[in-house]
Amino acid sequence: xxxxxxxxxxxxxxxxxxxxxxxxxWIDGELAFHAHNQGHGSADFFDKVGRWDESxxxxxxxxxxxxxxxxxxxxxxxxxxxxSDLLTHALEGRRLKRxxxxxxxxxxxxxxxxxxxxxxxxxxxxxAVLATNPDAVIVNGAADDVFERALDLLISSH
Numbered sequence: 001x002x003x004x005x006x007x008x009x010x011x012x013x014x015x016x017x018x019x020x021x022x023x024x025x026w027i028d029g030e031l032a033f034h035a036h037n038q039g040h041g042s043a044d045f046f047d048k049v050g051r052w053d054e055s056x057x058x059x060x061x062x063x064x065x066x067x068x069x070x071x072x073x074x075x076x077x078x079x080x081x082x083x084s085d086l087l088t089h090a091l092e093g094r095r096l097k098r099x100x101x102x103x104x105x106x107x108x109x110x111x112x113x114x115x116x117x118x119x120x121x122x123x124x125x126x127x128a129v130l131a132t133n134p135d136a137v138i139v140n141g142a143a144d145d146v147f148e149r150a151l152d153l154l155i156s157s158h
């Protein structure tokens with residue numbers, strides 16, 4: 001089962017205790033649910049659109065995703081966790097793309113570093129960074145796997 005979020009609308013201003021968002025949940029290439037949360041601490045809402053039942057998806061996630069550990073408690077992975085993970089991935093991806101427009105972004109020692117361009121050429125900043133740290137991985141203009149690695153590092157640092 002491939003679960004995706006599309007048409008994500010997020011409001012940081014309305015997010016108080018939870019993330020305020022609206023999105024479409026697609027399963028195996030079909031629109032399955034409209035999802036939303038108003039950001040006031042309540043659970044996510046899933047409005048069925050397609051052929052998938054929420055209970056069917058919940059059962060699949062329980063079997064195919066590892067449980068979450070919260071302190072001494074473990075919680076089965078469910079649709080709300082899945083949407084949270086996908087939403088985090090999408091929002092952090094947007095943030096990383098914005099950073100790439102104005103900064104040289106590198107991966108150094110499994111950490112993300114950013115160097116402001118300040119209207120200087122990217123190649124100049126990249127050359128200076130690589131001169132001091134030849135093992136640095138430049139994220140700007142790199143292949144998708146490098147972008148995903150940087151994104152995973154950003155998410156894990158939060």
